[in-house]
Amino acid sequence: MxxxxxxxxxxxxxxxxxxxxxxxxxxxxxxxxxxxxxxxxxxxxxxxxxxxxxxxxxxxxxxxxxxxxxxxxxxxHTVGGGTYPLSPRDLATDHRRATAAYPDTAIATGTGTFGRHTLDSWYGAPKKIAADPVSGALVSGEVRRNAMLTERWxxxxxxxxxxxxxxxxxxxxxxxxxxxxxxxxxxxxxxxxxxxxxxxxxxxxxxxxxxxxxxxxxxxxxxxxxxxxxxxxxxxxxxxxxxxxxxxxxxxxxxxxxxxxxxxxxxxxxxxxxxxxxxxxxxxxxx
Known part of the structure; x- marks a missing residue:
């Protein structure tokens, strides 16, 4: 053997x-x-x-x-959920978010500041981005996300x-x-x-x-x-x-x-x- x-x-x-x-x-x-x-x-x-x-x-x-x-x-752990300060990417990928965060007067006068604004019911990282069927502009199909709960042992x-x-x-x-x-x-x-x-x-x-x-x-x-x-x-x-x-x-x-x-x-x-x-x-x- x-x-x-x-x-x-x-x-x-x-x-x-x-x-x-x-x-x-x-x-x-x-x-x-x-x-x-x-x-x-x-x-x-x-x-x-x-x-x-x-x-x-x-x-x-x-x-x-x-x-x-x-x-x-x-x-x-909790992942996602809530609202977060808006970033330039958030505004560039959804004109609705940009309009709500920065009224025309703020954009015109240059007083809008990135990173200091939040919007109720809007999550700070857009998901499901696609072209709007009417305007053709990029919009987010999921503007709010629920937090995901995770357990790790x-x-x-x-x-x-x-x-x-x-x-x-x-x-x-x-x-x-x-x-x-x-x-x-x-x-x-x-x-x-x-x-x-x-x-x-x-x-x-x-x-x-x-x-x-x-x-x-x-x-x-x-x-x-x-x-x-x-x-x-x-x-x-x-x-x-x-x-x-x-x-x-x-x-x-x-x-x-x-x-x-x-x-x-x-x-x-x-x-x-x-x-x-x-x-x-x-x-x-x-x-």
């Missing part, structure tokens, strides 16, 4: 967001990093383009241990130990080097969530479960010292190469990361309580 190896990856930062089915108005987060998100992180580090095949990168087995699950954080102050298992240590070494010398910007699921500190924590022989048992909990900023290793039993989710009894399916196998949206397939994983070895060596990491 071929010897497996595991690349350990530290996923920690002030905020993380691993969306599953988020859209503009509601962007959720999974309670732990997803395989598609972590493979996307590695693909960006390697400099792969969206239309490039993932190849052996997607063939790695994925696992993640929740050392510090973090706290769910809801970020509430994050994990605050979380730290996860992820692992990629493969039989080729050279592949894992290329990924590890890329994570520390990325060709593209990296983030923890969303562009507003950059990672902190080291990502690649080394390559160890063995399976994902063995690697998770042999390593202590990650340190995290603002988190008290972890309990002794003999009592620390974090949850871990480990991918299975085959659908077996007791193994659940999850639509999280990355196929490609098209610009129009990623494509995923099914993979299988199990959840474990990890009992960390009492002889596990401490991390030399700044949280």
């Amino acid at each position: 071929t010897q497996p190896y595991v690349l350990l990856i530290r996923l920690a930062g002030p905020l993380q967001s691993w969306g599953v089915s988020g859209r503009f108005a509601l962007r959720d987060t999974h309670p732990r990093p997803t395989k598609s998100g972590v493979i996307g992180l590695c693909a960006a580090a390697l400099g792969l383009h969206r239309d490039e095949p993932l190849g052996e990168l997607a063939e790695t087995l994925f696992g993640v241990r929740a050392d510090h699950p973090g706290t769910p954080l809801r970020d509430y 994050y994990l605050a102050d979380a730290a996860f130990l992820a692992g990629l298992q493969h039989s080729d240590p050279a592949l894992l070494e290329r990924i590890a080097h890329a994570l520390e010398h990325p060709k593209r910007l990296l983030w923890l699921g969303r562009k507003s969530c950059p990672p902190s500190g080291e990502l690649a924590l080394g390559i160890v022989p063995g399976t994902l479960e063995e690697a998770f048992r042999a390593k202590p909990l990650l340190p995290a900023a603002g988190v008290p010292a972890a309990a002794p290793a003999t009592r620390a039993r974090p949850w871990a989710w480990i991918e299975s190469p085959h659908p077996l009894p007791g193994v659940g399916p999850i639509s999280d196998q990355p196929v490609r990361f098209d610009a129009d949206g990623p494509v995923h397939g099914l993979r299988w994983e199990t959840r474990h309580r990890i009992t960390i070895d009492q002889h596990a060596s401490e991390w030399d990491i700044i949280p």
Whole structure:
């Protein structure tokens, strides 16, 4: 049997967001990093383009241990709505707005000033601009907009130990080097969530479960010292190469990361309580 190896990856930062089915108005987060998100992180580090095949990168087995699950954080937004000071573009694209904002006397005397006038029931960024059927002048078909409410969910102050298992240590070494010398910007699921500190924590022989048992909990900023290793039993989710009894399916196998949206397939994983070895060596990491 071929010897497996595991690349350990530290996923920690002030905020993380691993969306599953988020859209503009509601962007959720999974309670732990997803395989598609972590493979996307590695693909960006390697400099792969969206239309490039993932190849052996997607063939790695994925696992993640929740050392510090973090706290769910809801970020509430309102977009648009109300009235805003008029700009030259507003007046140029709708003569009705210009007439209402600047009477003929003001235009004639040059006393009209941009940026200091608002109009009731008029939004300061015209939409649906088209030619008026009577005059032919450009007018806005939507002069007022209602505010759009959005919710964005994050994990605050979380730290996860992820692992990629493969039989080729050279592949894992290329990924590890890329994570520390990325060709593209990296983030923890969303562009507003950059990672902190080291990502690649080394390559160890063995399976994902063995690697998770042999390593202590990650340190995290603002988190008290972890309990002794003999009592620390974090949850871990480990991918299975085959659908077996007791193994659940999850639509999280990355196929490609098209610009129009990623494509995923099914993979299988199990959840474990990890009992960390009492002889596990401490991390030399700044949280």
